[in-house]
Amino acid sequence: MRESTIMKIHYGTALGAVALVAVHILFRLTQDFSQSLEYESVIANYQFLPYAGMLEIILILLSIHGFNGLRVILLEFKQGPSYEKAVSYGCIAAMIAVIAYGSRTIFMTSMGMV
Amino acid sequence: MPKVDENKVNENKEGIKGMANPGRYGIERFAYWLMRLTGLGLLAYFVAHIYETSNILKGKAGWAEVLAMTQTTEGHIVLTIVIGMCVFHTVNGIRVMLGHGGIGVGTPGRADYPYTPRSQNYRHKIGIYSAIVLAAIAMMYGMTVMFGE
Numbered sequence: 001m002r003e004s005t006i007m008k009i010h011y012g013t014a015l016g017a018v019a020l021v022a023v024h025i026l027f028r029l030t031q032d033f034s035q036s037l038e039y040e041s042v043i044a045n046y047q048f049l050p051y052a053g054m055l056e057i058i059l060i061l062l063s064i065h066g067f068n069g070l071r072v073i074l075l076e077f078k079q080g081p082s083y084e085k086a087v088s089y090g091c092i093a094a095m096i097a098v099i100a101y102g103s104r105t106i107f108m109t110s111m112g113m114v
Numbered sequence: 115m116p117k118v119d120e121n122k123v124n125e126n127k128e129g130i131k132g133m134a135n136p137g138r139y140g141i142e143r144f145a146y147w148l149m150r151l152t153g154l155g156l157l158a159y160f161v162a163h164i165y166e167t168s169n170i171l172k173g174k175a176g177w178a179e180v181l182a183m184t185q186t187t188e189g190h191i192v193l194t195i196v197i198g199m200c201v202f203h204t205v206n207g208i209r210v211m212l213g214h215g216g217i218g219v220g221t222p223g224r225a226d227y228p229y230t231p232r233s234q235n236y237r238h239k240i241g242i243y244s245a246i247v248l249a250a251i252a253m254m255y256g257m258t259v260m261f262g263e
Contacts, residue, residue, distance in 0.1 A: 011211050018204055033259050034185065039177045042170060059164070066157040073150050077130065098164055105168040114171055 006068065013065040020058045027051065046109040059102040067095040142234050145242040149206050152199040159196045190260040197256040202249040209241035 027045065028036045035041065046052050071091040075084060108114065128135070135147075169180040183189065212218055218241070219233040 007214070011214075014204075014207055014211075021200075029259070037181060037185070039170075039174045042177070046170070062160055066153075066160055069153045070157055073154065098161060101168065102164045105164070105171060109170055114173060 010065060010068050010072075013061045013068075017058060017061040017065060020054055020061065023054065024058060043109065043114065046106065047112065049110065052106055052110040056103060056106050059106070060099055063095045063099045063102075067091040067098075070094075140234070141239055141242050145206055145209075145245070148202060149210070152203040155199045156196070156203060159199075190257070193260060194253050194256050198249040198253040201252040202245045205245035205248050206242060209238060209245065212241075213238060 030036065031041070046055075068091065071087055074087045074091075166180055166184065169176045172179075184193075209218075213233065218235070218237040220235050220237075221232065223232050
């Protein structure tokens with residue numbers, strides 16, 4: 001993929017994540033901060049499907065943005081065909097692992113498998 | 115053989131240490147350095163947050179265990195730093211995006227000594243300082259919410 005396209009994705013995921021993370025934080029402020037973190041409150045949040053869907057989108061957007069950012073930083077340190085390939089595939093693998101692990105929490109909790 | 119500037123050679127040999135040194139080349143360099151530092155910090159927090167929230171699958175006891183670990187003074191201080199990193203990274207990121215889009219970089223001009231790039235102008239400097247100030251305000255607000263209970 002062209003680097004310019006990757007940067008467009010990087011910026012797009014950033015803007016999307018900023019908007020959705022703001023909603024995610026505002027949800028914590030709808031009640032007392034510590035109250036909003038109580039078990040029943042968190043479970044209720046997950047079982048509210050639009051919110052769970054939003055969490056999944058945040059997870060995907062931030063994983064793409066975060067691991068692409070890490071890739072960019074690592075490529076600034078050092079260059080070379082094999083190094084660049086290793087960094088790019090490593091970041092993609094880490095991104096998939098984080099999305100899979102986070103999705104597992106979202107799906108299992110929202111489906112009441114707790 | 116062309117004469118080699120010893121100082122230049124030494125500067126170029128600094129490697130990662132040289133790249134990480136925020137004390138040279140002005141506020142733009144500092145913003146570049148802070149952008150990467152906050153990015154890495156936020157990625158670390160994001161991965162830790164995914165792990166932390168996965169404890170909800172262990173039931174009420176597992177969740178209480180995690181809360182007991184994070185809802186402490188140290189946990190709140192870490193979260194305050196995360197808030198600051200998040201706000202700086204967001205505001206400075208928007209500045210960088212606008213700059214890449216050609217907004218606020220100024221018009222081309224004749225290169226006169228001391229060859230300051232036209233893009234490193236007051237608009238972007240204001241953007242960087244705003245990011246730092248907004249991050250500080252958000253950290254103070256975060257502390258009020260977390261420690262005020």
